[in-house]
Amino acid sequence: MTPPDPSLLDAVAAGSHHAPHDVLGIHPATADGTWIVRTRRPLAQSVTAVFGDGRRVPLAHLHGGIWEGETPGEPQAYQVVATYPDGPAHTTDDPYRHTPTLGELDLHLIGEGRHERLWDVLGAHVRLHGDAEGTSFAVWAPHARAIRVVGDFNGWDGAGHAMRSMGGSGVWELFIPGVGVGTTYKYQILTEHDGWVMKADPMARAAEVPPATASVVTASDYVWGDDDWIADRASSQPLTRPMSVYELHLGSWRPGLGYREAADPLVEYVTAQGFTHVEFMPLAEHPFGGSWGYQVTGYYAPTSRFGGPDDLRYLIDRLHAAGIGVIMDWVPGHFPRDSFALARFDGGPLYEHPDPRRGEHRDWGTLIFDYGRNEVRNFLVANALYWFDQFHVDGLRVDAVASMLYLDYSREPGEWEPNEFGGRENLEAIRFLQETNATAYKTFPGIAMIAEESTSYPGVTAPTSAGGLGFGFKWNMGWMNDSLVYISRDPMYRSHHEAELTFSFVYAFSENFVLPISHDEVVHGKGSLFTRMPGDHWQKLAGMRLFLSYMWGHPGKQLLFMGQEFGQLSEWSESRGLDWWLLDQPTHRELQDFVAALNRAYRAEPALWSRDHDGAAFDRIGGPAWNPDVSAFVRRGDDGAPVAILCNFSGAPLHLELDLPSAGRWDEVLNSDATVYGGSGVGNFGSVETDAAGRANVTLPPLGALWLRYAG
Template structure:
C-alpha cells in the first residue's frame, strides 16, 4: 500500500479492486484520497461500510460471496471503481506492440472512449509508476489513478469509468530517475489549444463522403498523372479561418486556380507557431488551433469531393525538447537515441528519433498509416530526409558516431524509411510518399525490393536552387550562367521529381518569389510569369507556395496573411490569371505530365543559345502528341527566331506569358505559326517565331 501511495507500484490492481478472501468472501479495496466515508454497494443494493486501512486514502471491506460487480458510495455519491475492470489490451495487441508491428497502434494506445468510460494506455517501459490525471481526478500533485504495467511490453493501462468525451488529461510518470513529470499523451488524438498542453479525449463521429475519390485513387498511377500542388500554411493563408471556414474558402480558391493538389505544412500539434509545425509534440493530433479533428476531416473531404488531392507535411526526422511531451518520456531517452551524437540535432536544438528501437519505429510507421486511414490523406511529404540519412549531417568531426561498417549512413533510419514507404504502398495504393531530400543519395525513389528507399517522388532541390539563382540575375549576366538553366536535364530522370518553389524559398531574407526578380516592376512580373511557364513545361511535377500567384512584394511571414490587396494591381491580377491558365492547360495536355519520369517525354530543340538566354524543347505524350516550349530570358524580343519542329503545319500558341491579359506587352505570333520546309535543328521543318522579352511560349501542333 505504501508503494501504491508513493506511486512506484507496477500493479495497483493487485491491491485495489476485488480479491478472494480465505473464508469464501471477497475483499474490496478502494483508493479515495480525499474521502471520509466509503461503502461498497453490491448488486442487490446492500451497502457494506469500508474501513480506512491506510492514512492516505485506501479503504477496505470484506463482503460475503463473490458479487458480480459492485459500486462505491463515496461520501454519499455513487461511483464506479476503475480497479474492478480487466485489462483493455489483449494478448495479440501486446504481442504486436512488443514486436514493433502494431500497424493500428492508435486503436489500443492513447485514450479509447467507450459507452461507460475511457481506457488509457501508454508506453513507458522504464517508469517506476504511472498515474492518469485530468479533469476527472483533479490536477493536484498527489491525485491521479495509478495504472498497471502490462509485463515486459512497457505498456501501462487503466480503464476509468465515467470519463467523458472532451475530458482533458495527462500521464503523471515517475521516471527511472525518480522524478515525477506530467506528460501529454504521445497518441492523443486531440489536444488543448496551445499554449496549453493537455491531451483531450476524442472519438471521431465524422461520416465521409469521398468514397468515389478513394476508389478512383486506388486505380491511379501517380507518376503518369498531372500534379500541380498549392502549398499552404493554414494559419496565414487568410488568418482567422478554421478548418470549417477553409472548407468553404480554400477549396473554392484551389478549384478556381486549377491546382490538382494542396499540400498543408504540418498540421500535427506543435506548441510554437513560429516553427510552422515542424517541431511536433502531438504526432496523432491535428492542431486544435483551427478546430477539432473532425473539422479537419471535413476540410479534406470537401477537397476530395471537389477533385483536389491532399498532401500533408510529415516530420519523423526530429522532435522538440519540451519536458511535457516526448522528450525523456519515462525519465530515460525513450523516443530519442540515447547517445547525443545520434540523438540530438545541432541545427534545430531538437532530439532525433531512435530508429533502431522497434517500438519507436512502430510509433512512426503507425503514425503515417494513421493519417491515411483516419484522415484519408493522399500523400505525405517527408521533411528533412537528408538529416535522417546521414549520421554526420551538420556535424563536425568528433560529433557523430559511425555505423557498424564505419560509414556515415544511418542504417536504422534507412530501414525505417523503407519500412514506412513499403507499408504505405501496400495498404494505400495510389497514394504518394514524397521526400524532401537535398543530396544525391542514390535510389530515393527506387523500389525497396531493389534496395531503394521506396519514395514515390523526391523534391528536385538542385533544379530549384539553379533556376532561382539564374532567374535572380539581370538578363545581361544570364549568358554566363546558362548551365544553371540546362543542367537539370542531365539528371532529370535519375529520380521521380517534384519541382518545388516552397515556403523555404520565400523566408529568412530570401525575399518573395517576385522579389527575387531583377529590374523594375514590369520586368519583375514578366520574369515571374516566365519562370512559372518554364517550370510547368519542365519534366517533373509542380509545387508552388501560396502567395506566389499574387506577385507578393514582401516575403512570407506566419504572423500575417497574404497580401490579397495586390490583386487590385492589373499586373498582379495578370500573374494570377496566367497561373490559372497554366494549371488548366497543364492538366489538359498529357505531353506535360504523362512521361515525366522517362526521357521519352522530352527532347531538346535548343539548349546552347547562350547569347539570347533562350532555350526550346519538346514535351511528348505517350501517343506522340507534342507540345513545344520556347523560353526567352533576355530583356528584348527575339524576332524571326527560327526553331526546328517535328511536325509540319500549324502550331497553336496555347500560352504566351507576354499576352496583354497577363500584364505583358503583347509580343507574340497572333495565336499561332505555320512551319516551312527549311530543315533546322535536326528536324525536317521549322518555323520563325516572335518570342517576347522575358517571355515563354507554349505551342501545340494543331
C-alpha cells in the same frame, strides 16, 4: 487471505505502485467463493460496495485510506458509495474492478514494432468497457516506476488513478469510468532519478490550444463523403496524373480562419486557380507557432489552433469533393526538447537516441528519434498510416530526409560515429524510411510519399525491393537552387550562365521529381519570388510569367508557395496574412489570371504529365542559329499531341529558326506575353508552320514563353 503488507498499501494509497490492481478491485479470498473488495477512498467517513443485484457490502478502513470488505458469490459489477463529514454521499464506479483494455496480441505487436494501428490501442479512448462507459488510457513508458493519470476530472491529483504495468511490454494501462470527451489530462510519471514528471500523451489525438499543453480526450463521429475519391485514388498512380501543388500555411493564408471556416474560401480559391492539390505545412500539434509546425510535440493530434480533429476531417472532405488532393508535411526527423512532451519521456532517453552523436540536432536544438528501437519505429510508421487512415490525406511530404540519412549531417569530424560498416549512412533511419514507404503504399494504394531530400543520395524514389528508399517523389532541390540563381540575374548576363538553367535536364529522369518553390525560398532575407526578378515592375511580372511557364513545362510535378501566384511583394511571415491587397492592382490580378490559365493548359495536355518521368518522352529543341538565352524542349505523353516549350530569357524579342520534331502546324496554347496577362502581345498569330524538315520561323516574346501543341 493474508492482508497486504502496510508498505504495499502505502505505495498503492500514494499512487506509486506499479500494480495497483493487484491490491484494489475484487479478488478471491478463499476457496469457498468468498471475494474481497478493496477501494481507495481517503478521508471517507464510511464506504460501501453496492453490487448489481442490490447487495450492499460495508467496507472497513484497512490502512492509509484503503477500505476492504468481503462478499460471497460470483463477482459482479459494483459501485462504491463513500460518505464524508459534512457532505453528501458520493457514488462512483471503481477503475480497479475493470480488466485490461489491451490484449496479449497488442502487447506482442507493440514489442515487435509491428502494430500498424497503434493509435487504436495506445492513447485515450472513450469506450463501453464491460458494463461501464469511460475512457481507457494506455502509454508506453518502460523505465517508469509508476504512472498516474491526472486531469481536470480528478483535480490534477492522480494518486487515485495509478496505472498498472503490463509487464515487459513497457505499456501501462487504466480504464477510468465516467471520463469522456473533452477531458484534459496528462501522465504523471515516477522516474528512477527525477522523481515525478508531468507529460502529455504521445498518442493523444487532441490537445489544448497552445500555450496550454495538456492532452484532450476526443472521439470522432465524422461521416466521410469521399468514397468515390478514395476509390479513384486507389485505381490510379500520381506519377501519371497531373500534379500542380499549392503549398500553404493555414494560419497565415487568411488569418483567423479555422479548419471549417477555411473550407469554402480555400476550395473556391484553389479551384479557380486550377491547382490539383494543396499541401499544408505541418498540422500536427506544436507548441511554438514560429516553428511553422516543424517542431512537433503531438504527432497524432491535429493542432487545436484551428479547431478539433473532426473540423480538419471536414476541410479535407470538402477539398476531395471539389477534386483537390491533400498533401501534409510530416516531420519524423526530429522533435523539440519541451519538458512536457517526448524528451526524456520516462526519465531518460526513450524516443530519442541515447547517444548525443545520434540523438541531437545541433542546428535546430532538437532531438533525433531512435529509429532502431522497435517501439519508436512503430510509433512513427503507425503515425504515417494514421494520417492516411483517419484523415484521408493523399500524400505525406517528409521533411528534412537528408538529416535522417547521414550520421555526419551538420557535424564536424569526431562529432559522429560511423555505422557498423564504417560508413556515414544512418542504416536504422534508412530501414525506417523503407518500412514506412512500403507499408503506406501497401495499405493505401494511390497515395504519394514525397521526400524533401537535398543531396544526391541514390534511389530515393527507387522501390524498396531494389534497395531504394521507396518514395514516390523527391523534391528537386538542385533545380530549385540553380533556376533561382539564374532567374535573379540581369537578362543581359544570362547567356553566360546557360548551364544553371539546363543542367537539370541531365538528371531530370534519375528520380521522380517535384519542382518546388516552397516557403523555404521566401523567408530569412530571401524576399519573395517576385522580388528576385530583375528589372522594373513590368519586367518583374514578365519574369514571373516566364519562370512559371518554364517550371510548369519542365519534366516533374510542380509546387508553388502561397502568394507567389499573384506576385507577393513582401517576404512571408507566419505572423501576418498575405498581401491580398495587391489584387486591387490590375497587373497583379493579371498575374493571378495567368497562373490559373497556366494550370488549365497544363492539365489539358497529357504530354506535360502522363510520362513525366520517362526520358524517352523528352527532347531538347535546337536550330541552325542557337541562342543561349533560349530554353526549348518538347514533351510527349501517352496520348494526345506533343507540346513544345519555348522560353526566351532575354529582354528582347527573338526571331529564330527552330527544328521542331514534326512537320506541320503547331498551335499556341499558352503565351506568357499575351496582353490579357499584362504582356506586350508579341507572338505568332496563334500558330507556326514547319517545313517538310520540321524547321519553323518562330517569334519569341521578350521575357516570354510559348507553349505550342502539334496540330498536324
